Amino acid sequence: MDEEIENKVILHGSYASPYSKRIELALKLKSIPYQFVQEDLQSKSQTLLRYNPVHKKIPVLVHNGKPISESLFIIEYIDETWRNGPHLLPEDPYRRSKVRFWANYIQLHLYDVVIKVVKSEGEEQERALTEVKEKLRVIEKEGLKEIFSDTDGEPTVTNETMSLVDIVMCTLLSPYKAHEEVLGLKIIDPEIVPGVYGWINAINETRVVKDLSLPYEQVLEILRVFRQMSLSRS
Amino acid sequence: MANEVILLDFWPSMFGMRTRIALREKGVEFEYREEDLRNKSPLLLQMNPIHKKIPVLIHNGKPVNESIIQVQYIDEVWSHKNPILPSDPYQRAQARFWADFIDKKLYDAQRKVWATKGEEQEAGKKDFIEILKTLESELGDKPYFGGDDFGYVDIALIGFYTWFPAYEKFANFSIESEVPKLIAWVKKCLQRESVAKSLPDPEKVTEFVSELRKKFVPE
Numbered sequence: 001m002d003e004e005i006e007n008k009v010i011l012h013g014s015y016a017s018p019y020s021k022r023i024e025l026a027l028k029l030k031s032i033p034y035q036f037v038q039e040d041l042q043s044k045s046q047t048l049l050r051y052n053p054v055h056k057k058i059p060v061l062v063h064n065g066k067p068i069s070e071s072l073f074i075i076e077y078i079d080e081t082w083r084n085g086p087h088l089l090p091e092d093p094y095r096r097s098k099v100r101f102w103a104n105y106i107q108l109h110l111y112d113v114v115i116k117v118v119k120s121e122g123e124e125q126e127r128a129l130t131e132v133k134e135k136l137r138v139i140e141k142e143g144l145k146e147i148f149s150d151t152d153g154e155p156t157v158t159n160e161t162m163s164l165v166d167i168v169m170c171t172l173l174s175p176y177k178a179h180e181e182v183l184g185l186k187i188i189d190p191e192i193v194p195g196v197y198g199w200i201n202a203i204n205e206t207r208v209v210k211d212l213s214l215p216y217e218q219v220l221e222i223l224r225v226f227r228q229m230s231l232s233r234s
Numbered sequence: 235m236a237n238e239v240i241l242l243d244f245w246p247s248m249f250g251m252r253t254r255i256a257l258r259e260k261g262v263e264f265e266y267r268e269e270d271l272r273n274k275s276p277l278l279l280q281m282n283p284i285h286k287k288i289p290v291l292i293h294n295g296k297p298v299n300e301s302i303i304q305v306q307y308i309d310e311v312w313s314h315k316n317p318i319l320p321s322d323p324y325q326r327a328q329a330r331f332w333a334d335f336i337d338k339k340l341y342d343a344q345r346k347v348w349a350t351k352g353e354e355q356e357a358g359k360k361d362f363i364e365i366l367k368t369l370e371s372e373l374g375d376k377p378y379f380g381g382d383d384f385g386y387v388d389i390a391l392i393g394f395y396t397w398f399p400a401y402e403k404f405a406n407f408s409i410e411s412e413v414p415k416l417i418a419w420v421k422k423c424l425q426r427e428s429v430a431k432s433l434p435d436p437e438k439v440t441e442f443v444s445e446l447r448k449k450f451v452p453e
Contacts, residue, residue, distance in 0.1 A: 054335060063324075068331075069331060073330040073331055074327070076326070076330065077323050077324070077326070080326065093307050094298070096307070097298045097303050097306070100300075100306070101298075101303055104300065104303070138284060142284055
């Protein structure tokens with residue numbers, strides 16, 4: 001059987017990785033067929049190391065044999081290469097700059113702290129949670145009006161309008177209910193950050209997110225195992 | 235409405251240098267405003283309320299923050315000349331990757347070189363050299379990182395050069411002997427008007443870093 005090389009898309013990722021999930025969301029939003037290769041992160045394959053020698057990380061998107069690394073840039077690559085379907089970044093340069101800024105902000109300032117809340121306990125966890133809440137308030141106060149400038153700061157997310165920043169937020173906080181259940185903590189308070197709360201719920205209502213979500217019980221299990229492993233290591 | 239461009243900046247900032255170069259590459263008239271970082275202007279605080287950092291690019295009253303985002307914005311708005319990012323999506327992804335590599339790795343490593351001493355500094359110096367060698371290897375035999383044309387990754391990296399004499403002075407090593415090809419690339423970039431006009435005198439930077447170092451490494 002001849003292999004179809006034309007437009008062959010392979011995603012090297014991991015089912016438990018939010019970074020990997022970002023790429024799946026982007027590919028699904030654009031209706032791009034792809035092959036998924038589950039990488040063992042404890043024992044990285046030679047292929048992965050060849051495709052991403054600098055960081056040695058997933059996800060790596062391989063398009064017609066050429067590898068692209070770093071999830072945010074993979075998404076921009078997907079947007080630029082497959083021009084049909086919804087735009088993952090706005091056309092207008094100013095709005096693009098805002099989407100890039102906030103995707104970066106969530107990645108740099110929120111990701112690690114949220115993970116810290118999951119991985120820690122006691123005072124360390126309290127400090128991390130305080131920081132998470134602080135950052136969510138920044139997004140509430142400054143971010144929403146810039147991200148959703150065409151709807152006056154009102155988060156509207158559909159399959160057709162989902163953008164880079166929605167994808168980044170989704171892969172971090174879409175499972176917040178599971179986080180809150182496993183940790184016994186409130187992370188997203190609708191009284192304090194109603195806009196952010198509304199945003200995440202709007203994301204979770206989109207078809208693409210529903211299709212890609214793991215069953216709730218499985219998410220709980222993944223979180224529990226992750227937390228247990230982290231706590232026993234510390 | 236005329237194109238009004240203001241850049242809030244701080245002269246030794248390798249990040250500010252990126253935006254200066256990008257604006258000059260495109261021939262954009264802009265007003266450069268020096269910020270006193272110990273006494274930030276109300277405009278800076280208003281235009282970058284989240285991080286309160288320079289550089290801030292203000293285009294017709296609207297702020298764009300983060301140097302790497304500014305460079306892309308400038309490339310997209312003034313798209314008629316001197317493209318900064320390549321047109322091919324795969325090449326663009328590579329360019330973004332390497333600029334991000336510089337942001338993720340080089341900044342922290344170089345900071346250890348001038349702001350610490352002893353073992354921490356030695357470790358920082360090793361990392362720093364390693365990172366420069368990776369970049370030199372990526373450059374290879376190409377005239378610029380993107381190939382024949384000066385572009386995105388060159389702009390992301392070149393400003394750090396003005397801090398090289400400071401690193402060499404405080405960590406006692408020679409960067410040129412470690413990465414001679416990279417220094418050759420530097421010299422080529424310096425011949426470009428946009429770069430020559432946007433970079434401060436490395437001697438002045440060394441004086442500045444010297445003062446700054448005293449805060450972190452008491453003599």
